[in-house]
Amino acid sequence: MVDDSLPVRKSMEIHLGLLGMDIDFAETGEEALELVKTTVYDIIFLDVMLPGVDGYKVCKTIKSDKMSKNTPVVMLTGKGSRFDKLKGTMAGASVYLTKPVEPEKLAEVIKQFKLPETKSA
Incomplete structure (x- = not known):
């Protein structure tokens, strides 16, 4: 889970814990990129607006490794425009959710990727 908030x-x-997931947290894009160098995650939740490297660049880097x-x-993200979603898709995002995310939507996304109850970032 990468978010500066x-x-x-x-x-x-709380929500991912209730779904039985282990979670690593990063506050910046740089921290996230350090974590993905050493750990293979089942899923990464990534904020778009981050200090330093933004979420789009982080996503591109993750997808190129x-x-x-x-x-x-x-x-x-709090940004839900079509342009923002397109930018996220072009960066390699699998799903684009607008905050605040409903717990049901999180469960749906996790089920979509048929994730075992393991690590998420």
């Missing part, structure tokens, strides 16, 4: 990270920790290229990336 503590309330968003806490909310996701052979270790993480097959990991689903779920973009999370």
